[in-house]
Amino acid sequence: MPVRPPVIHVLHPGLFTTVQDLGRYGYQRFGVSVSGAMDSWALTVGNRLLGNPDRAAGLEITLQGPELLFEQALTIAVTGADLSPTSNGLAIPMWTVFAMKAGSRLQFGERRQGARAYLTVAGGLTGPMTLGSLSTHVRSGLGGPAGRAVKKWDQLPVGPVMRRSAQTSERSMPEAYRPRYVQSPTVRVMQGPQSEHFMDEAFRRLTESSYRVTSESDRMGYRLQGAELPHRASAEIISEAVCCGSLQVPSNRQPILLMADCQPTGGYAKLATMISADRSLAAQLAPGDSLSFRMISAQKASELFRSSRAELDRILPPHRS
Amino acid sequence: MTPRMIQLSESGVTVEFGDTIDLHTNELVSAFTAAVDQAGIPGLIEVVPAYRSATVYFDALLTDAITIMDNLRALTVNMAVAPSRPSVTHTIPVWYGGTAGPDLAEVAAQAGLTPEDAAALHASVTYRVFMLGFSPGFPYLGTVPSPLAAPRLSTPRKQVAAGSVGIAGTQTGIYPQASPGGWRIIGRTPVLLFSLHRPAPFLLAPGDLVRFVPIDEEEFAELTGDPA
Numbered sequence: 001m002p003v004r005p006p007v008i009h010v011l012h013p014g015l016f017t018t019v020q021d022l023g024r025y026g027y028q029r030f031g032v033s034v035s036g037a038m039d040s041w042a043l044t045v046g047n048r049l050l051g052n053p054d055r056a057a058g059l060e061i062t063l064q065g066p067e068l069l070f071e072q073a074l075t076i077a078v079t080g081a082d083l084s085p086t087s088n089g090l091a092i093p094m095w096t097v098f099a100m101k102a103g104s105r106l107q108f109g110e111r112r113q114g115a116r117a118y119l120t121v122a123g124g125l126t127g128p129m130t131l132g133s134l135s136t137h138v139r140s141g142l143g144g145p146a147g148r149a150v151k152k153w154d155q156l157p158v159g160p161v162m163r164r165s166a167q168t169s170e171r172s173m174p175e176a177y178r179p180r181y182v183q184s185p186t187v188r189v190m191q192g193p194q195s196e197h198f199m200d201e202a203f204r205r206l207t208e209s210s211y212r213v214t215s216e217s218d219r220m221g222y223r224l225q226g227a228e229l230p231h232r233a234s235a236e237i238i239s240e241a242v243c244c245g246s247l248q249v250p251s252n253r254q255p256i257l258l259m260a261d262c263q264p265t266g267g268y269a270k271l272a273t274m275i276s277a278d279r280s281l282a283a284q285l286a287p288g289d290s291l292s293f294r295m296i297s298a299q300k301a302s303e304l305f306r307s308s309r310a311e312l313d314r315i316l317p318p319h320r321s
Numbered sequence: 322m323t324p325r326m327i328q329l330s331e332s333g334v335t336v337e338f339g340d341t342i343d344l345h346t347n348e349l350v351s352a353f354t355a356a357v358d359q360a361g362i363p364g365l366i367e368v369v370p371a372y373r374s375a376t377v378y379f380d381a382l383l384t385d386a387i388t389i390m391d392n393l394r395a396l397t398v399n400m401a402v403a404p405s406r407p408s409v410t411h412t413i414p415v416w417y418g419g420t421a422g423p424d425l426a427e428v429a430a431q432a433g434l435t436p437e438d439a440a441a442l443h444a445s446v447t448y449r450v451f452m453l454g455f456s457p458g459f460p461y462l463g464t465v466p467s468p469l470a471a472p473r474l475s476t477p478r479k480q481v482a483a484g485s486v487g488i489a490g491t492q493t494g495i496y497p498q499a500s501p502g503g504w505r506i507i508g509r510t511p512v513l514l515f516s517l518h519r520p521a522p523f524l525l526a527p528g529d530l531v532r533f534v535p536i537d538e539e540e541f542a543e544l545t546g547d548p549a
Contacts (some may be wrong), residue, residue, distance in 0.1 A: 025378075028369045029354075030455040030515075048410045075343050130517060140498065145387030193327045193335055238342055239454060239461075241369040264369055265454035273330045278380075298328045298386065301355050305331040306380050 001173065006072040008121070010154040014066035014108065018219075019125055019144040020260075021057040024133035028264035030175035034244065038116055038219060038260045041179075041312070042080035049077045049097050049171050050315040051162060053285035056124030057134040059150065059305055061117040063286060065108020065207060066150065068119075070100040074158060079173070081114025081181065081284055086320040114181035114284035126159035130242050139220070162319070176281040177315050179280055183212065186292040187278040188209030190301045192247060192270035194237060202229040202249075211255065215287045219261040222285070228253035235269055242266040245274035247293075257291075273299040275309040291311070324353075324397050326390050332366070332381040332487030334389055336397070337374045337435050340462065346373045347451050349400075351528035356396045361386045371452045372461070403490075404526065410530040413495070415444065415486050416541040421509035428488060428505055432468035443465050445506065446531040448493065450525050458497035460525045465491045477503030484509045486533070508533075511544040511549075 010017075020043065023036025037043040037060055041207060047056045059066075065083045077097050078085045083201040085092040086107050092098050100106065108117070127134055129143070136144030145154050175217065195203075211226035235251040248268040258266070259273060259282070272293065285291060296304075325337040336353065338344035354370040357377060364383035369376045371453025379389050417440035418425040429439035448462035457515035470491045478501060481487070485496045496502055510533075514524045525531070536544070 026367050028367055028378075029453060029455070029527060030457060031459050032457045117487060131522070139500075142457070152523060190328070190330075194328055238340070238372050238374075239452065240371040240374045241331055241333070241335060243327065243378075244331055263454060265371055265452065270329075276331055290447055296329075300383075301387055302331050 006074055006158045007155040008158065009069040009071060009203060010150050010152055010156065011068060011069050013063055013150045013152055015064035016062040017066045017150040018059050018060050018136040020060045021133055021137050022055050023134050023260070027131050031264060033140065033263055035143065035146040035261050037118065039080050039118065039280045041280045043118045043120065043182060044312070045095065045173055046077040046079040046118050048318060050075060050120055050122040051319050052120065052122065052124050054317060054318055058118050058120035058125060059091065061108065063111060063115055063264050066116060068106040070102065070106065071103050073102045074099055074100050077120050079118045079120065081117040082112040083117045084109035084112060091320065095178050097171040101172060106275050115286040116283055121158050123159040123161040126157050139261065172249055176280065181281070183285040183289040184247040184291065185281040186294050187281050188275045188296045189247060189272035189293050190275060190296060190298045191274040194269035195271060197231055197233065197269040198271050199230045199232055203295065205229060206271065207295050210290045212290045212291045213285050213287050217287050219259055221256045221258040221262055224255045229255055229271060233267060236257065236267050237269050239265045239267040242270065245276065245279060246270045247272040247274065274302055277304045326393065328386050329376060333378045334386055334393065335376045339373045342372045342451065346514055349448065350375050352400055353397060354527065356400050358456055360396055362392045386418070394415065405541050408528060408530045410532060411525060412514050412532050412534055414540070414544060415533045415536055416506040416536050417508035417512050419538060421541070422507040423458040424505035425507040427472050428469060429506055431471060434468065439469060440508065440535050443469055444535050448531045450527050450529045450531065453525065456498060456500055458523050458525065460494055462493045462531055463491060465493050471505050473503040474505060477501055481506060482509060484511060486510060511541055512548050
């Protein structure tokens, strides 16, 4: 008799819950966004705790979590924002491998820290790949369950477990390495491709003031509000590639920080690029939070990229499969 | 010419071949993209060609911007300016005007033409796919005959039907999926530009050529298999 793959039942979807992996690469030239987890670091930590490959898909849970029913016993980890996860009323420790019993429920409560939690499960969420990825890009209807956010009565299938040994213990991300998400972080940026399109004043203002994350902020990008960033001439450029982290400035002189769901190309001058190592800090912000910027060299940005990855590999080595 | 190279991020480098939207510059972009696709540069993730530039993304753990720029510079020196493959020409039927093209009358009036003549003029030239963007499979096609050049709508429509053919400035494009949109809609094609249910999901690629052929409402219905 064939064994039915385990599924997680969605009893309540939460505010905005999507299936995400590390993104959809290779199709940007056809207009397809990369998407993927906003806080890819938190998703990766969850997957490594469970013995999954880094690219395994999990749930990205925004501000208010879902209610999920586990039909079969499954091993999970909750990383990223602390949205007070509980199992049948008992607190689930963050950044730690946790055994969900058959028939148990996973719920979330008060938002304590951060904006986006990640639920990873041993074996990873599975399903039909769309252009090589499970990542949900709601705007274009790609990935996830039918190209949309998770909704009530969805059944999320879980893949086969690769290495049972890694998930049995109560493996945990050491406290010292868990990020502290603050509501007004400073993120580091390097010069953007059109830095010469801006007045010198723009750099001083960008790095000496603080910017509020407005309500017009989502997975595509954050519209920020703060000191005006003046252009030398036009704010518009001939459309070219943009990426997650690009800080583009339209003619209203207020910056937009592009995030995971950004389109592959854009037509506004880009003053700066947020470095990848600080992406988590930005990914954990919600409207009303603020952020500040510090300029570093491209060389330093590359060094930080390598050193932050090396640190993660040292604490939690990747699993290949 | 020596292209200009600018770092976009730790893992991205943009290579600029000019600072205007024109055929020659875009042909250089296509030739460069083809050369990078074939070069097998270690750590390369993908190339994103645009109007006058191509951005090369790489795995910054396996390589770095300096090495990538050296690799790319060597490629541009030896790059064949002639197209590396013969351009593919696509024939795309379009039902102009009516409910399919709510802005055709206005675009035509502004050009001093009848809607029929405006449609014929739009369909009279071969367009180049300068780039794709905005949404999966959305082509930016150039160049629209100058009488038909029209600015974007001041207020974008909340919903544009899938297959809608629009004009923005001297560009024309096709919305592969229903979406919000600010281009002036002059017609609609029954052809699917993007479908996951076929081996090649994207009909058009950068550098391809497109010819529009006017059809009427009945032919449109036949082609969509719509019983109406």
